[in-house]
Amino acid sequence: MSGSLVVVAKNSAEHKKWKYVQWAYLAGFLLLTPLVLQPFEIGKMNRALIMGVAILAVNLVVGFNGMLALGHSAFMGIGAFVTASMVQDENWDYWQVIPVVVIVGFLMGVIVGLPALRVKGLYLALVTIAQAAVFPTLVNIDELGIAKRTGGPNGKGVSEEVIAPSYLEWLPGVDGARGGSAYRYWIIILMVGITMLLITNYLRSRPGRAVLAIRDNEAGAAVYGVNLPIVKTMNFAISAAVGSLAGLMWCLDKGFVAGQDFTFLLAVDLIIGLVIGGVGTLQGGLVGGLFVVWVNDLTKRISVPLGLYTLNGDGPLAKAIFGLILILFTFFAPGGIVSLGRMISNKLIKVVPLTPAGAPIEPMEGFDPGMESTRADSAMKLSIAGPVLLGVGWLLMNVNNLMVGVLAFGLRMTILVAPVAMLVGSNELKAHAEGNRPDSVKGPASMARNLGALGFLFVIGYALQRFILTY
Amino acid sequence: MPLLELRGINTHYGAVHILKDVDLAIFPGELVCLLGGNASGKSTTLKTLLGMVTPTTGDVVLDGEIVTHHSTSYRVERGVTMVPENRRLFKRLSVKENLELGAYLRTDRDGIANDLERVFEMFPRVKERLNQKSGTLSGGEQQMVAVGRALMSDPRVLLMDEPSMGLAPALVQTNFELIQQIHEEGVAIFIVEQNANMALSIADRGWVLQTGKVVLDDSAEALLANPELRASYLGESGSV
Numbered sequence: 001m002s003g004s005l006v007v008v009a010k011n012s013a014e015h016k017k018w019k020y021v022q023w024a025y026l027a028g029f030l031l032l033t034p035l036v037l038q039p040f041e042i043g044k045m046n047r048a049l050i051m052g053v054a055i056l057a058v059n060l061v062v063g064f065n066g067m068l069a070l071g072h073s074a075f076m077g078i079g080a081f082v083t084a085s086m087v088q089d090e091n092w093d094y095w096q097v098i099p100v101v102v103i104v105g106f107l108m109g110v111i112v113g114l115p116a117l118r119v120k121g122l123y124l125a126l127v128t129i130a131q132a133a134v135f136p137t138l139v140n141i142d143e144l145g146i147a148k149r150t151g152g153p154n155g156k157g158v159s160e161e162v163i164a165p166s167y168l169e170w171l172p173g174v175d176g177a178r179g180g181s182a183y184r185y186w187i188i189i190l191m192v193g194i195t196m197l198l199i200t201n202y203l204r205s206r207p208g209r210a211v212l213a214i215r216d217n218e219a220g221a222a223v224y225g226v227n228l229p230i231v232k233t234m235n236f237a238i239s240a241a242v243g244s245l246a247g248l249m250w251c252l253d254k255g256f257v258a259g260q261d262f263t264f265l266l267a268v269d270l271i272i273g274l275v276i277g278g279v280g281t282l283q284g285g286l287v288g289g290l291f292v293v294w295v296n297d298l299t300k301r302i303s304v305p306l307g308l309y310t311l312n313g314d315g316p317l318a319k320a321i322f323g324l325i326l327i328l329f330t331f332f333a334p335g336g337i338v339s340l341g342r343m344i345s346n347k348l349i350k351v352v353p354l355t356p357a358g359a360p361i362e363p364m365e366g367f368d369p370g371m372e373s374t375r376a377d378s379a380m381k382l383s384i385a386g387p388v389l390l391g392v393g394w395l396l397m398n399v400n401n402l403m404v405g406v407l408a409f410g411l412r413m414t415i416l417v418a419p420v421a422m423l424v425g426s427n428e429l430k431a432h433a434e435g436n437r438p439d440s441v442k443g444p445a446s447m448a449r450n451l452g453a454l455g456f457l458f459v460i461g462y463a464l465q466r467f468i469l470t471y
Numbered sequence: 472m473p474l475l476e477l478r479g480i481n482t483h484y485g486a487v488h489i490l491k492d493v494d495l496a497i498f499p500g501e502l503v504c505l506l507g508g509n510a511s512g513k514s515t516t517l518k519t520l521l522g523m524v525t526p527t528t529g530d531v532v533l534d535g536e537i538v539t540h541h542s543t544s545y546r547v548e549r550g551v552t553m554v555p556e557n558r559r560l561f562k563r564l565s566v567k568e569n570l571e572l573g574a575y576l577r578t579d580r581d582g583i584a585n586d587l588e589r590v591f592e593m594f595p596r597v598k599e600r601l602n603q604k605s606g607t608l609s610g611g612e613q614q615m616v617a618v619g620r621a622l623m624s625d626p627r628v629l630l631m632d633e634p635s636m637g638l639a640p641a642l643v644q645t646n647f648e649l650i651q652q653i654h655e656e657g658v659a660i661f662i663v664e665q666n667a668n669m670a671l672s673i674a675d676r677g678w679v680l681q682t683g684k685v686v687l688d689d690s691a692e693a694l695l696a697n698p699e700l701r702a703s704y705l706g707e708s709g710s711v
Contacts, residue, residue, distance in 0.1 A: 206575070209564070209568060209571065209572055209575075210572070210575065212561065212563070212564055212568075213561045213564065215563075216560075216561035216562055216563055216564060217559045217560070217562075219523070219555060219559060220555055220559035220560070220561065221561075221572070222523060222543050223521065223543070223547070223552065223553045223555055223559075224547060224552070224572055224573055224575045224576070224620070224624060225543065225544035225547035225548060225576040225624070226544070226572075226575055227542065227544050280563075353602045353603065354602075
């Protein structure tokens, strides 16, 4: 199959259909997560989402402004310690701490950013690495009551637990044993959603445009009157505020904060997440967060049977396998998971913007292939492949091996493309009815439509069943 | 009174003396050019005019006001804009976003909308490409967007850094016609070029810069006829 399976015009009725399918999948994923996963796995998911927000913060500076800043673990730490101290020592509620954390993070961003942004490239990287390296020792300083606030080397626990109030117990997964982490999951999802919304709007605003312009061309931006130092510093400070917010979420989720949680190793994880997720993409942060947390977890589990001995349950080869996966990613997905995903989804559905006059922007190969269309055949193959791979995945599930288990999971997930086959099939049938396709299209197209619809129904039914069973 | 003026400018990069006692003045509505070979100090002159380089001695005067130590944005707000060398579009932003960034410092919404229409009138192609990422445009289209972006700041004087660089010969011709068109709307234009023949064919006056010094300052016709210039820039046949 060369080109794309189907090409749609941006904002057309057909494009909207695809969007609904995407949103439905996202909603299904979010709803099922706290229901299907074990409590400790929900905890990991929370951790992944928090890392996602922190990576988004790094992305604001590195991906959207083109500045190499590597020390955001320190901003996360500041947010976490401010939260822990305000909640534990001053008896504030978490939500009351949010504005404090954002303002403190912003000011710290200005303080670090003003001198740091005078240097560029590797020098900025060096300054911010120093910032990340020095932070864990700063929290142990005995002067100014710092150590009392941060708990010094012992860390600081928050004794108040985050428990769902009775009027929120209807949230999926929030009841009894799973209540704690599932409730925190929903709080974190809400905060992630709001943060994403705000950052999307920020990047579309006038200052946001200036930030992007500086990344694309610093001299060019200056020529049109963009005040480079001010825009860069403000952007760095906003990024620091978002990083601090991730710190607040960390404290809220774990209930315990220690200096050694926010070392340079965390900063490295953030950079790994950023590069693997996708530099300069909004979704990249969250994808990167999921990658860092879950793949780290997976490599630990894989390496256990391979290792000669195990230290606190982790396989000794975990880091080596993780490194190998990173290397493979840089070869096969150099633009990150988000751009790999876009490449794959472009093979299925390509969205083409239109000119104001309504004509598609060139090159418009395959916008409507007419009588030559082979889409029905491809869609039919897709509609058959989905259920077959699902079946294979199901069989492999019974093999008691982690690697095979992961493979089986991936195979079962291929059924998610069923609506693509369904919509392409029905489109081709419509084109046939309008006389734009030969009669030979009719058979494969209706098969793709029907089998795809069955597959889609199966996905919805499966999700509903899991939902009802556990709820 | 000149719109934009350099008075006795000396500029150093570290120990290197780049510009040596440069004097030049651009009057309202004029089309003037600065010629010079590689490393003659053309780009530094532009950067000095726009405030991206601060001279060691001498003054930059904008509309009678000494702006030597004022920021670039201060000068852009008062009507100086540049079309940078190689166009320098924001490649990952759409054409529309590029144009909007040209009006970055303006707050008069009606004026911005008017100027956007004016750009569309001048370049219908830009309007067609409005939602496209500017990095995907052809060289000629990119040049249109770059000029359109500069016009969006409603300039009184437009500085152009090597407008013919990196364009196909046919496009160079169109490009210079474009410059004349903008000039006819009353915008003063200061072209910095290596392509002396083309620049002098449309300019009123010109200067020739050699190793940081203004060696010739005359009308375009006189410069075109100058045997010294012909020998060093235009070659025997009169084309570069």
